[in-house]
Amino acid sequence: MLLKIRFQIFRNPRMRQSSSVMQRRLFNSSLMKRQSTSPLGSETNLVPMESIDNNVNSRDQPLKIWTDQELKTLFDAFSKHGSDWNIISKEYFQESRTPSAIKNKWKRANIWTKVEENKLEDAISKHGEDWEFISKEYFQMKRTPRILKIKWKTFLKRQTQKARTLRDAVKEYFQVSRSPSSLKHKWVRSVNHLTEEEVRLLQDAVSKHGKDWEFISKEYFQMNRTPRELKNKWNNHWTEDEVRKLRDAVAKHGEDWNFITEKYFQASRTSSSINHKWIRSVNHLTEEEGWILIDAVSKHEGDWEFISKKYFQNNRSARELEIKWNTLLKYWSEEEIKKLRDAVSKHGKDWQLISKEYFQANRTVSSLKDKHSRSKDKMLLIKEHDTYQENVKKINNTNPENQEIYDTKSTNDYHTKTYRKRNKHSWTNEEDQILPELIKNHGIKIAAEMLNRSKRSLYSYYKKKEHSYDSLMKKSNTISKKFQKPSDVGVDKDIETSWIRNLDESSTYKSSLQRCRINWQQLCLQSP
Structure with a gap:
């Protein structure tokens, strides 16, 4: 029974609150019994009710709030002893505040001293x-980078309330001509740049210790330059003044990179970096040199040292000519694009044949594939046959909107608008009449010349209208080329279909087409 009562008290919050009252009553009743049963009516040392109530309710009282005097004491103690919370608790708070409570209070308060703000x-x-x-070197990670950033923003906000603008506040309180946010990039790039002596010191340090930026910042620059600044300076870009200086130096002294590095760049650039910059982006090939290089490579292939001596009189190094040739290979001329367009229209995607017969193996198979797949306007890779021009004009005249796009807009605009919006254009009656005539004369090749419709849209529309084109199917022999498999090569395409005389034979012919997927060899075997 007693266990049930205790369990109910534990589960019921109201009974938990009244449990202390019940305990006091039981305690008082036990005292009264002892007093009544004590021998010779001796007086017992009774505990007063007020003291009992005070002892019981002391645990229920809220925690003691920190006063201003305690905060000042904590401030002074931390400035002297740091984060030694045990000493602060004993000597300054006489253990009235535990070390953990003092530590938590310090974290929540986040008090900044004037020494820290100045630092x-x-x-x-x-x-x-x-x-x-800053967190590592100045605060020993006692202040995290995030806390430093928040503190700096709040401090600036407090200062800007007194000053008119942020720039005035920065000048007044920090005596620097930079803003923490908007002028940071300008300061690092132009104002706070490394001097010539610092650049030489940086090169000496990197040659000895590599790219250990933290070590170089401490040992060589005494933390006046951060590791990030040193890294950015080591990997920075060339300015226009430096490029002009390089051109003037090469015009006067040739390609003596060590001399140019010492005299013109004061060791701010290494000889290898100057040579690399000169070859890659400064010393471009002229048009005459380009034709000479193409002629030389066609005769002597990749003998760059011989080409440099005989054709360029060593004015271009062998390494430089090799780099220039590789860049020329990536460039496609208009003649090459036309040649690729004609080859694809005739031979499809037989890249090995195109590479040998059309480009004499100067363009690899992978380069041809890449050019074809990455072409922004693949309509350039489709040959425009002269025999289809009249039919193309007829198709274009049926839809003047697309005709205007094709005539006036660029090829990119045409490509996006026709390929994305042509599904919205419904087939007109004129298109429906012209399509059978085009298929009758030219077969499925007309899809390449109908600029308003793709091959897929033509074929899907044709399948829908197949029942009305039965007479056309009898005469069209070129359609089989689209659906012919490699195993069908050599099969006679001129198949006569004049045996179709009634509707039953026509339905049998259509079902055979669907079942065989227009495999003409099987169709001949299964037909009656």
Whole structure:
């Protein structure tokens, strides 16, 4: 029974609240019994009710709130002893506050001392908003990069309330001509650039220690330059002044890269980087040199040293000529595009045959595939036959909207608009009349010349209208080329279909077509 009562008290919150009252009553009743049963009516040392109530209710009281005096004491203690919470708890709070409570209060309060604020200002004026570096070197990770960033923003917001603009506030309180956000990039690139002595020191450090930017920043620059600044300087881009200086130096002294590095760049650029820049992007081939290089490669292939001596009199190095030739190979001329267009229209995607017969193996199979697949306007790769021009004009005249797009807009606009919007255009009566005539004369090849319709749309529309084109199926022999498999090569295509005389034979012919997928050899065997 007692266990049931305790279980009910544990589950019921109201009974839990009244349990303390019940305990006091039981305690008082037990005291009264002891007093009544004590020998010789001796007086017992009774505990007063007020003290009992105070002891019981002391646990239910809320935690003690931190006063301003305690916060000041915590501030002074932390400035002297740091995060040694045990000493602070014993000496400053006489253990009235536990070390864990003091630590949690310090984290929640996030109090910044004036020394820390001055340290943060000094760090930002030297290194910018490199929060990770400032957190490591100036605060020993006691202040995280995120806390430093938030503190800096709130501090600036507080200062801008006093000053008129953010720029005035920065000048007034930090004596630097930079803004933490908008002028950061400008400061790093133009104002806070490395001097010539620092560049030489950086090159010496990298030659000895590699790209260990943190070590170089500490040992060689005494943290006046952050690792990020040093890395950006080492990998930075060429300016226009540097390119002009390089051209003037080569015009006067030739390709003496060591001399140019020392005299013109004061060791701010290495000789290898100057040579690489000169070959790749500065010293371009002229048109005459390009034709000479093409002629030389066609005769001597990849003997670059011989080509450099005989054709360029060593004015172009062998390595430079090889790089220029590789860049020329990536360029496609208009004649080559036309040649590829004609080859694809005749031979399809037989890339090996096209490479040998049309390009004399100067273009590889992979390069031909890549050019064909990555062409922005694949309509350029379709040959326009002169015999189809009249029929093309007829198709275009049926839809003047697309005709205007084809005549006035660029090929890219035409490509996107026709391929994306032609599904919305319904077939007109004129198109329906012209389509059987075109198929009768030219077969499925007319799909390449009907600029308003794709091959797939023509074929799907033709399948829908197949019942009305039975007479056309009797005469059209060129349709079999689209559906013919490699195993069907050599089969006679001129199949007479004049034996179809009634509707039964016509239905048998259609079912055979669907079942055999227009495999003409099987169709001949299964037909009556």
